[in-house]
Amino acid sequence: MAITLTDAAVGKIKEYLAGHEDLALRIYVSAGGCSGYSYGMALDQSSEEDHEFDHNGVRVLVDPKSLPFLEGIAIDYVESFMGGGFSIENPNAVSSCGCGSSFRVEGDGGSPAGCAH
Numbered sequence: 001m002a003i004t005l006t007d008a009a010v011g012k013i014k015e016y017l018a019g020h021e022d023l024a025l026r027i028y029v030s031a032g033g034c035s036g037y038s039y040g041m042a043l044d045q046s047s048e049e050d051h052e053f054d055h056n057g058v059r060v061l062v063d064p065k066s067l068p069f070l071e072g073i074a075i076d077y078v079e080s081f082m083g084g085g086f087s088i089e090n091p092n093a094v095s096s097c098g099c100g101s102s103f104r105v106e107g108d109g110g111s112p113a114g115c116a117h
Helices: 007-017
Strands: 024-031 037-044 051-055 058-062 074-080 083-089 093-096 102-105
Touching: 007 024, 007 058, 007 074, 007 083
Parallel strands: 024 058
Antiparallel strands: 024 037, 037 102, 051 058, 074 083, 093 102
């Protein structure tokens, strides 16, 4: 399993995890969004079925259903004039929405819906 976190992403995640050593970064995919699937990230505790990875001291959790959609992703944290946020580059996505928070994969597009911003 290859999930890459940039140094900027690792730094920001470590800020969020400070004082919460029992938690890890959970990355998941859920049905919905304007392209079919949406990304999600949360601080969470691991469960038995999770796949767990370590990236430069950040524990990353992925549930079995999300794992195929997230193979090879790269997560960055970007600061801009309008604020900062995480961005995900996904080699499995054949298209994504204009807001960048949902995507479609070849052969399994999900059910597109409106952007929830």
